[in-house]
Amino acid sequence: MLPKPEMSVRKLEALTGEEYLESLRDGRRVYYDGELITDVPSHPAYRNAARSVARLYDALHDPDAQETLIKQDRFGILTHKFFTPAYSAQELKEAGEAIACWQRLGYGWMGRTPEYKASFMATLGADPGYYKPFENNARRWYEETARKVLFLNHVIVDPPVDRHRPHHEVRDVYIHVTKETDAGIYVSGAKQVATASALTHATFVAANSGTAQRLEPGKDEDFALVFVVRMNNPRQYLISRSSYEAKAGHPFDYPLSARFDENDAFLVLDNAFIPWEDVLIYRDVPKLKAFYADSGFFQRFNFQATIRLAVKMEFVSGLLLKGLRANGTDGFRGVQVALGEIVFMRNLFWALVAAMAQDPEPSLGGSVVPRLEYAGAARIATNFAWDRVRQIFERVLGGSPVLNVSTHRDLANPELRPIIDRYMRGTGIDAVQRSKLFKLVWDAMYSEFAGRHGLYELNYAGNAEQKYLDVLQWAQGRGQMREFEEMVDEFMSHYDEKGWTAPPWRDL
Numbered sequence: 001m002l003p004k005p006e007m008s009v010r011k012l013e014a015l016t017g018e019e020y021l022e023s024l025r026d027g028r029r030v031y032y033d034g035e036l037i038t039d040v041p042s043h044p045a046y047r048n049a050a051r052s053v054a055r056l057y058d059a060l061h062d063p064d065a066q067e068t069l070i071k072q073d074r075f076g077i078l079t080h081k082f083f084t085p086a087y088s089a090q091e092l093k094e095a096g097e098a099i100a101c102w103q104r105l106g107y108g109w110m111g112r113t114p115e116y117k118a119s120f121m122a123t124l125g126a127d128p129g130y131y132k133p134f135e136n137n138a139r140r141w142y143e144e145t146a147r148k149v150l151f152l153n154h155v156i157v158d159p160p161v162d163r164h165r166p167h168h169e170v171r172d173v174y175i176h177v178t179k180e181t182d183a184g185i186y187v188s189g190a191k192q193v194a195t196a197s198a199l200t201h202a203t204f205v206a207a208n209s210g211t212a213q214r215l216e217p218g219k220d221e222d223f224a225l226v227f228v229v230r231m232n233n234p235r236q237y238l239i240s241r242s243s244y245e246a247k248a249g250h251p252f253d254y255p256l257s258a259r260f261d262e263n264d265a266f267l268v269l270d271n272a273f274i275p276w277e278d279v280l281i282y283r284d285v286p287k288l289k290a291f292y293a294d295s296g297f298f299q300r301f302n303f304q305a306t307i308r309l310a311v312k313m314e315f316v317s318g319l320l321l322k323g324l325r326a327n328g329t330d331g332f333r334g335v336q337v338a339l340g341e342i343v344f345m346r347n348l349f350w351a352l353v354a355a356m357a358q359d360p361e362p363s364l365g366g367s368v369v370p371r372l373e374y375a376g377a378a379r380i381a382t383n384f385a386w387d388r389v390r391q392i393f394e395r396v397l398g399g400s401p402v403l404n405v406s407t408h409r410d411l412a413n414p415e416l417r418p419i420i421d422r423y424m425r426g427t428g429i430d431a432v433q434r435s436k437l438f439k440l441v442w443d444a445m446y447s448e449f450a451g452r453h454g455l456y457e458l459n460y461a462g463n464a465e466q467k468y469l470d471v472l473q474w475a476q477g478r479g480q481m482r483e484f485e486e487m488v489d490e491f492m493s494h495y496d497e498k499g500w501t502a503p504p505w506r507d508l
């Protein structure tokens, strides 16, 4: 019998924005531009993104938002509604509203906000026993994450090297256990891509469906691990990609890069010590293969991600409308068709969210999660949608996004300004308004930040092919493919080479 978490907790212990920023000053090893960053929240590569996350934490303490965001879990912990398991469709629906409330603060432009990983961490509270013999670890991590509304990043993909070889032949790169002691394990290796990791409280290390599929029982046990790494682990190295925030400068010029750049890092654990308390699955290939869908993590992360993209779709629907109006083309039939396609995708995603919430399936410990079929479909529908959005912007705004001043400083040049005012105005808006609007369009669709978003939307939930393979494999596992085949068999049993074999056609 597991010890129950403290029942008397009734006070909201979620971090405030300020406490969150302070919590990032813990000696983490984040490298940027040749240097170890000593103070992440004040570094130009992370400062504004950290403030954008801090806003989410502040919302938890805003009395006007609390009804939407906060609930008391079954153990008495006050937490964000998606940080605890749902036990009914209604609870799942309310958790979805809490996700949307946070996502609207980032206009859908931050994918890995704290509630993304709550998709998994909440499931630890539903049935810690699933992680036997590490059930106490599961319960403890659930409790701490729910109580403080912790922000975890996750790495579940091996680096793109030697993928044609089995795991045990790539010990120099892939994460594996090197030593076991009474106190814990030592692990070495690397994983991609630790999005927003510099801004989080811990790293969750595991394997997605594609990675786990390649593990061989009897040979790859050292790689079959799920564990959590605290950010101050001295042997965890985060090697950041180039920061679009650091390059953004003035918000007028790069309004999205300047505040929503959740930097992706390459993560290395170099003989890192992981105490047993932070281990969830150890040297267990079958369990590692199963946990992705069994835990409810897959179903729940797609719930969060679909809500996030639905919000982002609303933002780009508004953005495209404004751009078209500024060009004077908003009344044309063809561009209206294109805008309608984006609105259609937005509507489709909300419909998927409604289906995921209102028609859930049972999961661990009596909890409910979105139906696996709906989550798998949402993953495909959302992950390929952004490609189409970018195509539409390219076609219907034509070259207009490239017509702009180099920076806001041109607008302050007294010689240039009258010329800009006359010739660079938009339809019904002045030159400054037009410049501001198309700087935003540029950052949404064409800047380095935008390019990374294109790559993110397509790949963050696994490679483009794995999504279809998973849908098929799960349909096979649940007997659906057999049923589909039987349907065809039944149809074909109505006739043969001599004619009809079944009534009513046979009896005519």
Ligand SMILES: Cc1cc2nc3c(=O)[nH]c(=O)nc-3n(C[C@H](O)[C@H](O)[C@H](O)COP(=O)(O)OP(=O)(O)OC[C@H]3O[C@@H](n4cnc5c(N)ncnc54)[C@H](O)[C@@H]3O)c2cc1C
Pocket (backbone or CB within 6 Å): 112, 153, 154, 155, 156, 157, 160, 192, 193, 194, 195, 196, 210, 264, 452, 455, 456, 459, 460, 461, 462, 463, 464, 465, 466
């Ligand atoms: C910006 C960004 C942020 C991300 N953030 C995170 C994060 O925070 N955490 C995280 O864990 N992941 C994250 N990801 C996702 C992850 O890192 C991978 O990019 C994603 O899972 C796709 O895998 P891959 O890049 O290894 O592509 P691959 O698996 O190499 O796939 C590329 C293509 O190779 C082919 N291929 C691959 N495997 C096979 C095979 N077995 N047989 C035949 N063909 C094959 C297919 O054509 C496939 O489409 C992020 C990705 C991006 C782009």
